Amino acid sequence: MTSILIIEDDITFGMMLKTWLTKKGFEVASVSNIARAQKHIEAQQPGLILSDLRLPDHDGIYLLKWMSEKGLRIPLIIMTGYADIQSAVQAMKLGACDYIAKPVNPDELLKKISEALQGKETTTNSPISNTPGKKATANAPAYLEGESDAAKQLYHYVNLVAPTNMSVLINGASGTGKEYVAHRIHQLSKRSEQPFIAIDCGSIPKELAASEFFGHVKGSFTGALTDKTGAFVAANGGTIFLDEIGNLSYEVQIQLLRALQERKIRPVGSNKEITVDIRLVSATNENLEQAIEKGTFREDLYHRINEFTLRMPTLKERGEDILLFANFFLDQANQELGKQLIGFDAKVSRALLDYHWPGNLRQMKNIIKRATLLAQGSFITMEELGAELLEAPSASASNIALRNEETEKEHILEALRQTGNNKSKAAQLLNIDRKTLYNKLKLYGIDL
Template sequence: MKTILIVDDEIHICTLLTTILTKEGYKVDHSVSGTMALKMIKEKSYDVIFCDYRLKDKEIDGSILSLRIREMSPATSIIVMTGYPDVRIAIQLIKQGIYDYVVKPLNASQAILLVQKALLHQAVLSKEQLPPAMHLTADPVSTYVSHRGQLSQFVYGNGNTSKELHTQIKLIAPTDYSVIILGETGTGKESVAQLIHSQSRRKDKPLVAIDCGSLSRELASSELFGHEKGAFTGAIQARIGAFQEADGGTLFLDEIGNLSYEVQTALLRTIQERVVRPVGSAREVHVDIRIIVASNEDLQQAVLQGRFRDDLYYRLNEFTINVPPLRERREDLPLFVSTFKQAVEDELERECGPLSDEVLAAFYNYPWPGNIRELKNVMRRICLLSTEKAPINMESLPEELHPVSRELAMSAIPGTEENLKNVTRQAEYQKILDVLQQVRFNKSQAARLMNIDRKTLYNKLHTLNILL
């Protein structure tokens, strides 16, 4: 039986959480004192500890207590609770190693989901506890049928970071848990969603993918829930929404953080009740779906900033998968390059030359802001330019992969008009990259920070050959 400790100086919170979690089959203890909690932890091990941030102990608060718990019991998942959310504190605590930082009061479903998620995360970290079918296979490449009906490949990689991602996918895929996939633009979040679906019990049912970033506030409800004929101007006929299209299967909502607060409210009710009410209709339609969402921004931070509903976040966050950026997977570059090169050769129906040592060095030194998607596009470009199996050299690479261009050391003669254009272009290129990295490659946020509209940003990305 899994054990849980509740530490809060408000006894009614201890009592409430104890009652909720005991009914779920957990062994639950509680303490109204941080000092007493430390004594309890010395005598007994706990799988999960809920800890209030503002304890009334004079010498110990939630931050200090969580540090001591980490020292005494590193395997324990610590969930810090607060009634006064602060992004800086949240970041500090997470860096210290706590599992989660949540806002009080918690309702029953939130508390239960937090515990389930923490225990599932522990299972991922302790691979020896996984059922035999969950362990890694030796093959770093998996084949699956995409939601577009095409045969596709997912390249896991051989590095430790990639193997961890593989383990998490194999663990969560057979369940019906809702999943949040986090990662920068181009890391392959949709491919992860497709792979989860292809390994689930719903694999023979539809996988419907919706890009929430492209949905306007006016049309989002119609796209998700459907509408009746005449429900609004332009609704010349009825249509079913994504929820009904995915009935029996999986609904993948990409860039969910871009949905308006009003649509988030409607989405929450639909997920909770598993019923859809099309726009302009009084009838409700029951749906049986699994929800997978993705975001290139930290949804926890969006919750703390009031941009994303906390109850929707907890409803969705039964399990989180973080897809690492390519710059953290450099040991996998040879496998990725080889796989993508073979794919392009199959597409072009001809062999391409080998990559020169200089090109491979440039690959290793480049930060890959567009991640896997950018690498795929670069491979398509250089293979297309390759002729008669001749080695692929630096001349075939896009400008941004040349170290000289990234350091603003242009080859043009100083003082000429061309050099001034290059410097201006490179400064704009670097500024856009800096802002994109600052907002974790969320293009909507980047456009707002640079005081330009989204269309202008897309034009500049195209002009400057920034592949995201």
């Protein structure tokens, strides 16, 4: 059982984290300052450390230097807010294997812990190097790029555009791996030692988007109880990834365009302009050219974010990669669930290849994780695979699938009628993912 040490002076948050990680099968201890952490580390030698950056007596950087002097090679993940991300990057140069922004996303934290522990197993017992600029090998994303022609072409383009400073627009359906590609562009760029900040534009209320991007000063609006550092300042020198950029309101699009043109931002409620240097990578599963024609997306912003376009192939277009990804996700599920499955039986392999995968890689990962949990033998069988893969694509799917803007609304209404307004089944019938369907319902004002 892996032991984890939490160093967190927010006692409530520390206890919540300790309880959650204990349920995940870890042996967890928690302390509230660096002095107690040092005593625990010397006595217990934990397998991994989760440390807040700022603590009452010292900070995480002080702890890293102390560990380096002692020759202690223990994976350490820094927990921090936007305002301290530059310090988190400094901590990584001193040996921290990763950082995670608060509020902590549990799934993301679990993934980072897994990656850090994997990195620990593959490294030697030599002391931590505190050479500035040294990259942490444990921070490499757990991802498979694939061997199909579509994958090779995609990553050829990624390798070409990454070293430049061009703004990149990634087009692709949900679940195809757009954020991984954005992160890969950052890793291969000259900004790789600087922050990578990802923002889901679809989840930000439009009234808070300006604050999220540019920050705000205390008292600038109701609820602004403290100053907030926005993503543009947090990512200064690095890369900002704006996922689902088509969801931004027209007003925020204007502010974003100005920030990109002038390389200056102004926090909400402030008269002070701040100069920023960021590289922008955006992603969308919408047709932004159609949005421009409708007047919902600015053409000048489109050209600013679209100096280079990457198209993400769907999983179905990557037939040679389907079984590669299936085995890759099986390996991940084995590790996360403590199982030792060998693979898939012949019928399952055939079903995986024949299925149309409307949810792409994300859908496959979820299906295989569930099947791994249910499997009783050494191989995943059709019994564990789930009903959605047992059902062949509807014969009427090709007739109802969205073709063009003029008939889209009619097709959507017909799919909803056939499925009794079941959005999940309607999306499957239309051969699109649920997120795309929700965007279309909003676009056409279809209220269920």
